Amino acid sequence: MVRRDLEGLSREELIRRAESAGVVRARALTMAELIDELILDSEKKTGEKRPRGWFGRARDLLTSVIDRGLALPDAPRKRPAPRIGNASPPPLPTVTLAEIYAAQGHIERAITTLDEVLTREPDHEEAAKLRTRFQEQVRKTKPSSRPPPPQTKPLDTPVIPAAPASPNVAVGESVRVGEGVVAAPAKPAAPPPPPAEPQVAEEVVFDADEIVAVAVDPSTVYAYWEVRPRTLASSRARDEHGALVVRVVAVTAAQGGPVTDTRDIRVDALFGELFVRGLPENAQVRLSIGYKTHHGYEPFAVGLDLTTPRALPAAQPARAVRRWSQIRAEATDPAFERPVPPSGPTAGGMIPRVGTGHDMVGDLPAPAWVQ
Structure with a gap:
């Protein structure tokens, strides 16, 4: 089709x-x-x-x-003229991008991204549900409605005592000795004006170098990065024959020791997103954004570590606890002081197997896994 x-x-x-x-x-x-x-x-x-x-x-x-092997191109003989007015386009609005914004704390920005998605696709149910959830979260974090204006207590009607009776007062008049004259009620005080509505500050642009990654499936990681222009300009001033790259490091456990897979993906935009595919399952993955030259790599921001999920459940649960040691004597020398494993099942239900010497590691070369 x-x-x-x-x-x-x-x-x-x-x-x-x-x-x-x-x-x-x-x-x-x-x-x-x-x-x-x-x-x-x-x-x-x-x-x-x-x-x-x-x-x-x-x-x-x-x-x-x-x-192509993720290699940097050869340095140009002549520096090309800077391009003017060719700014990178903003990333397309997607539900994944809105989730990234929300994970960073930019809820308003995530709602705006979902609004753009719903403008293009009004029947996108997942975007509508996510937008409703973000709006509820914003409503809970905002301050409660303004308090009602204070109610003024009505003033008591003052009573002015009458002047003593004089001999000129005729009999039968309404003024009597000992009665008080009621004064006119005072005008109640005007209630204070209601407090002004707090002005919602405009969204502050996150002025920092950052990279965020999310595991999509057992072999794919989604990444989003932002780099400040002055950060890249400072690195290029020191060495103009370099490139902005996203470095991906994946570490997996193997029988002969940890296996490390390092990739450098060249990017040209100061902000953007990409999918890193072909990663090993159940691996510890760390991403960073930085400037790579022939002299080395300078990281601008390092993301949080994440673990790719398993493609299939484990065939059987682990019943022994091992750790990797760079010291051969720790595994082969019985007199070498080593930490004593706890008695009974450890956290997660695993039971450590206690042993010494070659019974524990066999003929593995140094370094080796030890109990």
């Missing part, structure tokens, strides 16, 4: 086709992303490449960079 036919389908029909094709979180994707995923699935089955949208071209560009 070509792109023109897919664009004529409704959102629900695209979702059903994407779910049958095995697309992860199909209901959270926009129609443009769904069409790209369906075209990619059709290319894998038929081997025929079809024209794709912005997301498809971005994915092809990222794949070509990885296939």
Whole structure:
């Protein structure tokens, strides 16, 4: 099916086709992303490449960079003239981008992104539900409604005592000795003006270098980065023959020791997003954004560590606790002082196996896993 036919389908029909094709979180994707995923699935089955949208071209560009070995190009002989008026376009509004903004604390910015998604696709149920949840969160964090104005207590009517009776007062007049004259009630004081409504401050632009990553599936990580212009300008002033790269480090446990996979993905925009595919499952992953030259790598921001999920459940639970040691004597020398494992089951239900010498590590080369 070509792109023109897919664009004529409704959102629900695209979702059903994407779910049958095995697309992860199909209901959270926009129609443009769904069409790209369906075209990619059709290319894998038929081997025929079809024209794709912005997301498809971005994915092809990222794949070509990885296939070339992630090496920096040769330094140009002459520095090209700076381009003027060619600013990078803002990222397209997606539900994933709104979740990233919310994770950073920019709830208002996430709602604005979801509004743009709903403007393009009014029947996007996941975006509407997420927007309602964010609005409830904003309503709970905002201060409560203004207190009612203070009620003024009515003043008691003052009573002015009458003057003593004089001999000129005739009998039968209304003024009597000993009675008080009631004064006119005083005008009540005007209530104070209500407090002015607090002005909502405009959203403050997050002026910092940052990178945020989220594990999408066992082998894919989504990343979003922002770099301040002055940060990149400062690094280029020191060495102009460099590039802005996203460094991905994945560490997995193996029988012979930890295995580290490092990738450097060149990016040109000061802010953007990308998908890193082909990562090992159940790996500790760390991403950073920085400036790479022939002399080394200078990180601008380092993201939080994350773990890619397992593709399949473990065949059997672990019953022994081991740790990696760089000291061979700790595993082979019985006289070497080592921490004593706790008695009984440890946290998680694992039972440590106690042993010494070659019974514990066999013929493994140094360094080795020890109890």
